[in-house]
Amino acid sequence: MEGQVIAEISIIPVGTATPSLSSYIAACLDPLKGAEGIRYQLTAMGTIIQGPLERILELVPQMHRAPFARGAQRVVSTISIDGRRDKPQTMESKVEAVLGRGP
Amino acid sequence: MEGQVIAEISIIPVGTATPSLSSYIAACLDPLKGAEGIRYQLTAMGTIIQGPLERILELVPQMHRAPFARGAQRVVSTISIDGRRDKPQTMESKVEAVLGRGP
Amino acid sequence: MEGQVIAEISIIPVGTATPSLSSYIAACLDPLKGAEGIRYQLTAMGTIIQGPLERILELVPQMHRAPFARGAQRVVSTISIDGRRDKPQTMESKVEAVLGRGP
């Protein structure tokens, strides 16, 4: 079984007149808040999400469309998905494995 | 209305013993064949897909999971989505606009 | 030896007032024109480039900075690099291998 995947999503509103995107990005995070079965972490380059793949893909259109509701006319979103079946992984275990602190 | 988006998906099976991925990638394309309302084009770095966003996101898990059915234990997929609401766009119109041949 | 890599670059100017990016993208392609040892192909989602890795990475800052020269205040660029050492590959051979027409 696949179980949880680790994903990262980056959302870029285009044609916003201002190069500051933080208020748009804050709105993109709203669908994640309180989403059942979902963990997430904001980074400087995107948002890392852990959860079942189908559940994450249900949230993607809501996140991708949030900037339109704030006036953007174009949005480019990128989602990376890391799924493995040989063993469970979490946002933390992936980092710890590289740092040599994993099991 | 958003209508059609243009997307690109790149799928990388990990731990495959061989660096040749073409048979895996061919299997990833199967869900696109005959998919209603979907157009696609294979490139050297991924597959470009045109269609409604929700329809494309229904196909993503099928494409992402195709390598598992062929024995891969881990898959990393990346999807980019370009959606705009000010005017319609197609795979061809985007290229033509850059080349100065668009309307 | 690594030889040629196949890469893809996608450049997004941010805060441009208009959602139409084609004139910016056209300017980003200028550094590729006539670049020695470089082949490239424009797609609906980016530009695929074939050539030696160091040569491509010399061109990346020129491409990434082209929108600033046209007034953009922020640019987000994404570059993917596919390098393999077991056998040579080209933009065409990668597509043909998936389509079952390769050697």
Place this chain on the structure above:
Amino acid sequence: MEGQVIAEISIIPVGTATPSLSSYIAACLDPLKGAEGIRYQLTAMGTIIQGPLERILELVPQMHRAPFARGAQRVVSTISIDGRRDKPQTMESKVEAVLGRGP
């Protein structure tokens, strides 16, 4: 002036026989250690790097090639670059701006 950019790099060795990539990724981080003018942070989906663009692009081939030295025959790397000229940004300021804690 552009000054510092914020980048993210993700490196995937292909054909490694094992789906566990952590020892390869650890080797990819070596060029960053002690690199002058560079700050970095490992995440579950990549490594975020802050520094001058040309300096980062000097490190990219070293990072991309580290898995070859450990036996991989193919490597796919993805680098995203966020550069802006209207105001300085750091890895921390980008996150804080979204969380509403920025200046």
